[in-house]
Every structure is written in structure tokens, then in C-alpha cells.
């Protein structure tokens with residue numbers, strides 16, 4: 001189809017609709033409409049670091065995992081393949097062939113992880129590439145331009161993600177800078193146009209570390225910006241789970257009900273279920289893919305470390321009840337053999353399996369929210385999916 | 390289906406039928422029938438080293454690549470996952486889920502490559518594992534027992550694969566030992582039963598380095614053993630291509646016409662076409678998968694080094710005329726990005742593509758033999774598939 005057809009079909013910006021609300025928790029089922037199609041929430045978004053969800057084919061994402069939206073990392077894409085190439089390709093969708101929605105982070109998280117090789121100022125952040133040591137400078141404006149060039153449907157504001165623990169004074173000052181950066185991001189997006197004929201939606205990010213008053217102030221500031229969706233950042237960075245849940249609940253209660261809420265970088269299956277119950281609609285995490293490559297499997301029966309000798313002679317399928325090709329075709333013993341011997345196919349099987357499980361889990365959550373029994377279902381399934389087998 | 394059903398269906402040992410003969414060359418089209426189904430020749434067999442064709446799912450082998458038979462390496466499978474585990478699994482087919490024919494080599498080639506860590510005697514070969522340095526001893530009898538346990542449809546005799554160059558005296562003495570080992574292999578197979586209810590077929594291997602009289606003697610010795618298929622070993626080990634073709638032709642002419650001929654470890658697309666013309670029916674080589682992981686692509690238009698900067702902004706499909714998912718869905722620029730950045734998906738795409746091309750090439754050869762114009766087709770396509778783009 002032609003560019004004109006894309007424009008006509010995709011002229012609207014992102015829409016969100018709450019379809020059902022769980023009676024005994026704050027969980028809700030919704031639908032996000034983007035220029036690249038619909039996303040049914042709650043949703044988990046596989047992380048496609050440098051334009052590829054590691055070890056997974058695009059058709060496996062679509063047909064096996066049933067991913068509805070994937071992430072791209074601005075930091076990685078900016079360094080490789082680079083923004084000029086992505087522009088020539090016509091954006092990330094055209095470059096990697098993924099036709100459904102994409103969300104890009106701001107690159108901030110990766111830059112701050114370069115602890116010795118970055119310096120944060122009011123204007124922006126200097127950093128040295130982890131690849132070749134080359135020097136770069138990200139400002140809120142520059143990151144918006146980069147995210148325009150990548151062309152994701154949902155783009156994240158540049159924030160500072162504070163570490164844990166973080167003293168109150170630093171957390172407050174950092175949050176305030178994040179707010180000023182947010183205003184600059186919003187202005188830049190208002191001043192510029194998308195490059196590929198469809199709208200992009202900016203999500204601001206709530207910060208404030210583990211301090212209730214800061215989280216409240218940040219949530220109120222972010223809510224007042226009236227963006228079409230909002231994110232919670234700076235959690236799942238080492239703090240106790242209970243503290244993460246407390247902050248998530250506090251922030252969810254302050255963010256508008258009629259906008260999707262995205263909890264960044266979370267988490268385990270248990271984290272997802274608990275945070276869905278607190279009103280979170282969107283999640284992302286490298287855990288299902290990164291841990292897969294190390295042999296940790298999330299299954300309908302619990303968590304498996306496939307490197308453990310107990311699986312050596314277990315010729316049963318990886319996860320029969322989950323269904324799907326990799327989880328029912330390959331045995332635990334075979335997958336163990338592949339992972340122990342660092343065979344690429346092991347990473348492929350485990351990655352597709354874990355992502356299939358994560359998408360199954362959020363889809364099950366959605367079904368139970370729609371059926372009105374999410375709370376009871378969560379209580380029953382949480383100990384099962386959290387147990388170590 | 391039950392074990393009984395397998396026994397009834399698969400009671401016959403391997404069959405071979407020549408279906409057509411090219412009028413202007415020695416190329417022939419045939420059909421091998423094994424306990425795990427039919428193989429249409431000439432055929433290329435992807436190498437599944439340790440029970441996995443690296444970076445390729447079993448369903449991709451079947452549906453995308455259209456592989457008819459794959460290889461397993463006895464040396465690798467013996468070390469990992471080990472013979473006891475394979476026995477418990479019920480053989481390699483049950484272990485890795487590949488339901489079509491499998492061929493196993495004897496492990497000899499890998500053992501001899503451990504130059505400093507092996508010692509050949511009349512009785513057999515001592516070697517130290519490349520993994521943990523543990524000591525092992527392979528005799529012809531032991532290798533037959535191991536290949537029984539792996540359970541491939543076609544199993545190779547233990548031989549000594551001489552290097553190139555190799556002096557005449559060593560080549561002669563080595564060939565004679567290979568012949569004595571062959572007799573011991575045949576005896577062991579006659580004395581033992583298959584473990585999984587279907588017959589296994591032993592292929593002897595012609596040796597003799599690049600010496601015509603030795604090759605002739607070895608081919609005659611092997612032919613006289615009256616096995617159901619025969620192999621040519623010790624070529625493609627560094628000698629000039631012309632010498633390889635000369636030895637292959639000499640041996641093919643002496644091996645029985647009514648048995649399949651397998652040229653081991655060969656080779657490039659050009660090598661395959663030339664050797665099909667000399668009467669070879671079966672090939673294997675790690676080149677399409679190993680080179681894929683390094684970014685070398687074999688295509689219908691020629692050979693591509695995807696790391697070359699000239700492909701950086703080429704957003705056209707990898708190989709549109711070849712067809713199939715990976716070759717038409719992903720662009721050269723995207724694959725280059727993945728390979729340059731050592732992304733696993735790059736190895737996956739390139740491996741599936743190269744194997745799809747190899748299987749397409751031998752299938753095209755077969756079609757043209759059946760049509761009677763193989764010689765003309767080969768003359769036309771050889772410079773195309775051999776050129777560097």
C-alpha cells in the first residue's frame with residue numbers, strides 16, 4: 001500500500017479505552033489504538049534492543065509469542081545502525097520488518113548505566129559509547145529528534161533514572177530536572193513533525209525514587225502535562241519488591257484513569273501480576289530473554305533452571321500446558337543439552353518459550369479481568385508461577 | 390504410533406533406485422528409501438553437529454530449508470550429551486525431534502583434527518576430548534556400537550582421513566589400515582542388532598589421498614564389500630579443486646552404479662555442481678552454516694560478504710528469487726546490521742538462507758537431470774552462483 005494510504009488509515013494519534021475493571025483490585029483491561037494497530041492491555045512488551053528481540057525471528061514474535069508491541073532501545077539504535085541509516089530505511093518498522101506497534105525508550109537508562117563514562121548536566125548528558133569510546137551528548141531535544149527518526153508509535157521522554165538507594169536530596173533535585181527535561185521534550189515534539197506519515201505519542205516518566213512525597217509530586221506534575229499515556233520509572237532498580245509495589249500503587253492512584261500506565265523495566269511473573277492488580281497496563285523487561293539465554297525458564301508450572309542436573313533425563317516437553325511449537329516440541333533434556341553446550345538453538349528455544357509464557361500470562365490476566373475473577377485467579381496462580389521447580 | 394507399527398513399517402533396510410541419467414554427464418537422479426522416509430538425490434545434508442543444525446529450528450529445517458536428511462557428528466554426540474543419555478532418549482531422532490533420515494559420521498575426522506591430542510594404532514585411536522582433556526579410545530567396534538546407540542539410518546565406517554599433502558607411503562599404509570578397519574566395522578554390524586527397531590545401513594569410505602592407483606585400489610576394495618552405499622573421503626582437505634574432481638571421477642567410475650555415492654565434506658556450490666556431474670549423489674559440508682555465521686551468503690545471484698560496506702544501505706531482500714521467509718522478508722541492510730553486531734538473529738537468518746539455497750541448488754540439479762538438460766543448465770548457472778557480488 002502507498003504512503004497516502006498509510007496517512008489516511010493512520011492519521012489519528014494514539015487512543016486508549018478502558019474496557020473492564022476488576023471488582024476486587026485496581027486491575028483493568030483496556031485497548032490502545034496506535035498507527036500500527038491495536039494493543040490489548042494489560043500487555044508485556046518484548047525488548048528488541050538493537051532492532052532485534054535477541055534470538056527471535058519476527059514471524060515467531062507475531063505467530064508464536066503473539067507479541068502485540070515490541071521495544072526498541074534508543075541508545076543502542078543511535079549507536080548501531082545509527083540514525084541516518086534508520087532514516088534512509090524509512091524508520092525502524094521498515095528496517096526490521098515488524099509491522100505492529102513499537103515503543104522506544106529515551107536511552108537515558110543505558111546512558112546512566114555507563115557510570116564512569118557519563119556526566120549529567122542541566123543541558124543534557126555527555127557519554128562515551130560502550131562500543132568504541134566515542135563521545136556523544138544527549139539533550140531532551142536531541143533525544144526527541146532521534147525518536148522521531150526511529151519512528152516508534154510511542155516514544156519516551158528523557159529522564160534521569162535514579163539508582164537505589166538514593167539520598168533524598170539527590171532524588172528531589174534529579175526529579176526536578178527530569179520535570180524540566182520533560183517540558184523541553186514536550187516542546188520539541190510540538191515543534192516537530194513525525195517523519196513517516198503517522199503520529200507518535202510521547203509518554204512522560206514519573207520519578208522520585210522511593211520517597212512518597214516525591215513520587216506524589218512527580219505523578220501530579222506528569223498528570224498535569226496531559227500526555228496520552230504515562231510511565232513510572234526508577235523502580236525495579238534493586239529496591240525491595242514491597243517498596244516497588246507501594247510506589248507503584250501511590251503513583252497509579254494519581255495518574256489519570258483514562259490513560260495507559262506503563263511500569264518500566266518490570267519484571268518477574270509475580271511482579272507483573274501484583275502490578276496489574278495496582279492498575280498498571282504496560283510492562284517491559286529483559287528478564288524473559290536475558291534469563292532464557294542463561295537457561296532460566298518461566299513456565300506454567302513454575303521456574304526452571306534448565307542447567308540443573310535434575311532435568312538431564314527429563315524427556316517431557318518444556319511446557320506442555322502452555323502450548324505452542326517450542327514449548328511442546330522440544331524436551332527439557334534436549335534444551336538442557338543445548339544450553340549447557342552454548343548452542344545457539346538453546347537461546348532460540350528458551351527465548352521464544354519465555355516470551356510466549358509472558359504474553360500468555362498477561363493475556364490470562366486480561367481474560368480474568370474481563371471475566372471479573374482476576375483477584376481470585378491471581379491468588380491461585382501467583383504461588384505456582386513463582387515457585388522454583 | 391506404537392513400536393510394533395514402527396517395526397512393521399520400517400523393517401526393510403535402505404533401498405536405492407536410479408531414476409534418471411543425464412545424457413551429457415554422469416549426473417543421475419535417484420531415490421533413497423530409509424526407515425525414516427525417502428531422500429531424493431542428488432542431495433545436500435545439513436550438518437547437525439551435536440544434535441542441532443546450529444541456529445536452525447527443526448521446523449525450519451523441514452518447512453523452510455526442506456532438508457531431507459541431516460548429519461550428526463559421532464565425536465560430538467559421544468562427548469555431549471553422551472551415549473547413555475541418547476540411549477535413554479531412544480536415539481537421536483527422539484532426542485532432537487527430527488523425524489526424517491539421519492546420517493552419522495564415524496567421529497574419525499574430528500579425532501584426527503586433534504593433531505596433538507590423538508594417537509593412531511592398528512587397534513584404534515586414542516584421543517583427548519577438546520572440552521575437558523579426558524582420555525578416550527575409539528576402535529572400529531566401539532564406533533559401530535556408538536553409532537548403533539545414536540541410531541542414524543546411515544552410519545559411516547571408521548576410517549583414517551589423510552591430510553593434504555600426504556606422502557605416498559603414508560597414504561598407502563593408512564588406506565590399508567582403513568580397509569582392515571572397514572572389515573572390522575562390517576563384522577561388528579553383522580554381529581549386533583539395531584537398538585530401536587529399524588535397520589541401519591553401513592557406508593564404507595574410499596581413501597587413498599590424491600594417488601590414482603591408491604584411489605583405484607580403495608574403490609575396488611570398497612566396491613567388493615557390497616555395502617548398500619559408498620562414500621568418498623579424504624578430499625576437500627586442502628588439495629586443488631581439479632585434483633578433487635579427478636579423484637572423485639576416478640572413484641565414481643569404479644563404485645557400483647546401483648548404490649548411492651556420498652562425497653564427504655564437499656563443498657562450495659560450484660563443487661556440488663561439478664561433482665553431481667561426476668556421479669555423486671550425496672554431499673555434506675559445514676560451509677553453508679559456518680560461513681553464514683561469519684556473514685558469507687550463497688545466493689541465486691552469487692556470493693555476498695554481507696559485512697562489506699556496499700550492503701549497508703541495500704534495503705532489498707536477501708534473495709528474492711530464492712523465495713522463502715528469511716530470504717524475502719529480511720533486507721540485506723538489516724542482516725548486515727545483525728551480523729556486524731553479532732546479534733544471534735543474524736546467525737539464524739544467514740544459516741536458514743544458506744541452507745535453503747543449498748537445498749534449492751541440489752533440487753534444481755535434480756529437476757534438470759530429470760528434464761535431460763543438466764549439462765546445459767550447469768554451464769549456465771555455475772558462473773552465476775560462483776561469482777562474488
Ligand SMILES: [Zn+2]
Nearest residue numbers: 265266285286
Ligand atoms: Zn527488567
Ligand SMILES: [Zn+2]
Nearest residue numbers: 654655674675
Ligand atoms: Zn566442508
